[in-house]
Amino acid sequence: MSIIINDLTKKYGEKTVLSDFSLKIEDKEKITVMGPSGCGKTTLIRIIAGLEIPDSGELLNVPEKISFVFQENRLCEDFSAVSNVMFVTGKSISKEEIEDNLKLLGLSDSLYKPVKNLSGGMKRRVAIARALLSDYDLLIMDEPFKGLDEELKLSVLQYVKEKTKDKTVIFVTHNLDEAKLFSERIINLI
């Protein structure tokens, strides 16, 4: 079922971040939301995920199971990469499956190291794996490839494309190339 957003408005104090914003996202569609900093991209996706309440407007048919790659990694720093994925998945998928996916993301040597000892790029991939291996109907990604070098970015993007084939995805980025490679439609928030 399509996700329908009608006349969404959100203000922070005097500042209007979103004003009567409407959008329809088809089932299994991949869209990219772009726009300059402070235009309300993050606010929009946080409202869709139920993490913020809009001042007015309505959201229809938003799936219950939502997964999110936040702008920050938001990892449990003392725990390993595998444990961080298990934090979200529990025992719904096997340890072997988690290990295989992390290996696909180039983390073979760091599966059981505390993530606090991993590099920024490695942590980013753990955060992506965590979101993609959870059980979801809608995936929201807020600048997921930030901090990854170009070569790595392409392979991770390929992995994300493969894993989200039959899922609805909302992707936020500043990078037009990433948007074109990943999504079917680009929405510009001004």
Place this chain on the structure above:
Amino acid sequence: MNKKLLYKFLSVLFALILWQLVAIIVNADFLLASPISVIKRLSELVFSNSFLSTVLFSFLRISGGFLSAFLIGIVFAVISGRFKLFEYLLWPFVVTVKSVPIASFIILCLIWLSFGQLTVFIAFLIVFPVVYSNVLQGIKSASKNLVEVANLYNIPFKRRLIYIYIPSIKPFLVSASNVGIGMAWKAGVAAEVIGVIDGSIGGKLYDAKIYLLNSDLLAWTVVIIALSVLSEKIFSMLLKIIFERIEKI
């Protein structure tokens, strides 16, 4: 020997020399026993028949009070972290226990409790607010970002506890246990002295005071310090092992 350790050793040596000099000047063992006579008395005490039973008597009760305060403090802090009302209900008790002099509690409890229970309860009473407040602070300082992730994925409480709250309370709990053990020994022995509890370390301190046995008083004080430091080291090690196991989950 590294530099830091060497400096510590030299400062202890300096304190002992200073103590010996003052004892020589005072020249009255019942007023201030010298370190040499304290060490001599300590070696006699350690090999006496009643030493082990006296140490065990106090150690078991003080440790019992500390451990129960440690566990109940954690449980109550977790409940307070989840239910604000519980925190408010507990607040006057915690503030009262923190601010009322421990001697007042000891005298009050002497009426209500048996001698054996007194040490346990006083050690509990002094440690509970420290553990409770520290753990609650740790819970409150848990990463808001991670809590948001947990809410988004409907993560059950047990998993939140392991992944978010335990790592967050870890430094607070370690510091509470280090402070708490020392406080438990101080308050526990004070309760034994005021309660004149027979067969306890505090009881021995009381006898030393009555019979002006300054070397006994200081020898037992050395025993208390040693037991307090030893308990602290053992408990810190246990906590470290427990946290390491949790992080390997």
